Amino acid sequence: MHHRIYDVIIVGAGISGSIIAKELCESGLSVLLVEAGKNFNRTNYPKKEIDANSQLYWGGGIELNTNADIGILRPKVVGGGSVVNQALLDRFDDLALDSWKDKTKINWFSRKELDPWYDKALSELNVEEIPKEHRNGNASIFIKGFEANGFKSAPLKRAQKDCAYDKGSDCIECLSGCIRDSKQSMGITVLPKAFANGLELISEFEVTGIKETSDLVRVFGKDKDEDNRIFRGKKLVLAAGAIGNSKLLLNSNFSNNSIGKNFFTHPQFMSLGIYDEEIHAEKGPFQSMKSDDPNFRIKSFKLENVFGPPVAISMLLPGIASRHLNYMKQITHMACIEVAVRDQNPGQISTDSKGRLKIEKTLDERDQTTFDNGLSAIHDIFNSTGAKEIVDGNFKIGLHLMGGLSMGVNPANSVVNENFKLHGHKNIYAADSSVFPNAPGINPSLTIMALSKKAAQEIKGDVQ
Ligand SMILES: Cc1cc2nc3c(=O)[nH]c(=O)nc-3n(C[C@H](O)[C@H](O)[C@H](O)COP(=O)(O)OP(=O)(O)OC[C@H]3O[C@@H](n4cnc5c(N)ncnc54)[C@H](O)[C@@H]3O)c2cc1C
Numbered sequence: 001m002h003h004r005i006y007d008v009i010i011v012g013a014g015i016s017g018s019i020i021a022k023e024l025c026e027s028g029l030s031v032l033l034v035e036a037g038k039n040f041n042r043t044n045y046p047k048k049e050i051d052a053n054s055q056l057y058w059g060g061g062i063e064l065n066t067n068a069d070i071g072i073l074r075p076k077v078v079g080g081g082s083v084v085n086q087a088l089l090d091r092f093d094d095l096a097l098d099s100w101k102d103k104t105k106i107n108w109f110s111r112k113e114l115d116p117w118y119d120k121a122l123s124e125l126n127v128e129e130i131p132k133e134h135r136n137g138n139a140s141i142f143i144k145g146f147e148a149n150g151f152k153s154a155p156l157k158r159a160q161k162d163c164a165y166d167k168g169s170d171c172i173e174c175l176s177g178c179i180r181d182s183k184q185s186m187g188i189t190v191l192p193k194a195f196a197n198g199l200e201l202i203s204e205f206e207v208t209g210i211k212e213t214s215d216l217v218r219v220f221g222k223d224k225d226e227d228n229r230i231f232r233g234k235k236l237v238l239a240a241g242a243i244g245n246s247k248l249l250l251n252s253n254f255s256n257n258s259i260g261k262n263f264f265t266h267p268q269f270m271s272l273g274i275y276d277e278e279i280h281a282e283k284g285p286f287q288s289m290k291s292d293d294p295n296f297r298i299k300s301f302k303l304e305n306v307f308g309p310p311v312a313i314s315m316l317l318p319g320i321a322s323r324h325l326n327y328m329k330q331i332t333h334m335a336c337i338e339v340a341v342r343d344q345n346p347g348q349i350s351t352d353s354k355g356r357l358k359i360e361k362t363l364d365e366r367d368q369t370t371f372d373n374g375l376s377a378i379h380d381i382f383n384s385t386g387a388k389e390i391v392d393g394n395f396k397i398g399l400h401l402m403g404g405l406s407m408g409v410n411p412a413n414s415v416v417n418e419n420f421k422l423h424g425h426k427n428i429y430a431a432d433s434s435v436f437p438n439a440p441g442i443n444p445s446l447t448i449m450a451l452s453k454k455a456a457q458e459i460k461g462d463v464q
Pocket residue numbers: 011012013014015016017034035036037073074075076077078079080081082084085086087088089090205206207208239240241242244245248399400401432433434443444445446448
């Protein structure tokens with residue numbers, strides 16, 4: 001057993017864990033941050049796509065739902081999703097926040113109450129739109145197709161600084177960690193400030209159990225040398241993400257029946273349009289435009305202009321041997337658009353008797369209709385811009401993993417209360433993606449940041 005008793009132990013050094021760590025260290029608290037993944041930086045991110053998948057994600061790159069039709073991408077690295085994600089930041093709109101207020105009965109879910117927290121979160125980052133002159137061929141197809149069909153689009157807002165497009169920088173590789181330190185991931189924004197104020201970080205340490213006594217919380221796990229270790233803290237923050245937090249509480253025999261329920265993923269599906277001319281979606285800025293169409297929002301889907309590195313694209317393409325190869329040869333002629341569904345059918349995370357994960361997640365009829373509407377809009381865009389063939393990807397991807405410890409005032413149908421404490425536990429908190437009560441249909445990161453800032457204020461007040 002480690003001799004020290006920390007003021008706060010945080011499990012998971014992703015977006016929420018890093019921000020809470022920074023806030024608590026700045027106010028003089030002793031904080032231990034433990035993370036299952038490795039601690040990379042711009043000099044040693046895995047160079048090959050396949051190595052990056054296996055070294056930056058759980059499950060060797062991808063995990064699957066029980067039906068094996070949704071590929072779940074769950075980051076496992078110091079910085080969590082901020083290292084591998086696209087850093088697109090959006091505030092929630094009234095539609096999302098009103099539905100949260102309705103579901104949780106928490107009154108501060110409103111733009112008026114949350115805007116100051118969004119502002120505080122944004123003050124730690126640089127956010128840019130991609131300059132028009134640097135938009136790539138994929139973005140041009142997106143814009144033209146939206147115009148041709150009377151759909152509304154808008155530039156994306158992205159947490160980045162100095163991507164050097166004018167020097168020919170191609171940003172597709174930042175999905176494996178940004179080698180320019182341009183993407184505003186936690187390792188270059190908040191974590192250095194936390195370290196300057198005394199943060200202790202242990203990476204490659206997976207927490208496998210939690211025990212709470214009246215005034216202390218113990219976390220158990222194995223370090224990278226496979227040695228069992230126990231750490232003690234006065235307070236514990238669960239910041240292991242939707243799946244990580246649910247798994248940990250279930251395997252620690254926490255009794256709330258709502259743990260693992262209300263799991264959402266914004267299921268995403270990529271479609272490729274193949275053109276006679278070269279599009280070069282892999283060149284320059286990876287993503288610069290999004291749908292901004294009120295009709296899409298009402299119909300619960302959004303479209304984004306995206307692409308993927310070669311292994312990812314190859315997994316979307318049909319056929320084997322020469323048929324598959326023929327598609328891959330046309331990769332520079334492909335444009336790509338993704339539909340993301342604001343899913344309403346909740347999934348469930350559970351564990352078996354050996355503690356292994358089981359992720360049940362399906363699209364019901366409503367979600368399938370939403371999805372079909374989005375796909376139909378993508379086909380309209382590709383057809384109106386002269387695609388000679390449209391290839392709908394092979395499977396859905398879940399990368400906005402939300403819920404499992406959903407917030408609410410009622411302990412009978414929620415896990416975390418309005419003060420970010422687990423119902424019935426005075427020393428355990430969560431404010432990450434696991435507390436989402438439903439799918440907002442909007443990029444989640446900025447709201448995770450805002451909630452984490454707000455939670456840190458509660459925790460400080462409780463410790464001091
Ligand atoms: C490819 C990709 C692109 C994305 N693009 C965007 C985007 O553009 N905009 C947006 O808003 N969102 C995006 N997201 C989603 C966003 O990154 C996540 O919603 C966000 O990172 C969740 O933050 P979090 O703090 O809840 O968890 P995470 O950032 O996932 O951090 C959780 C951390 O906890 C660690 N952990 C888990 N279990 C344990 C354990 N038992 N012990 C120790 N550590 C543990 C994990 O290894 C992980 O590092 C994207 C995600 C992916 C994968």
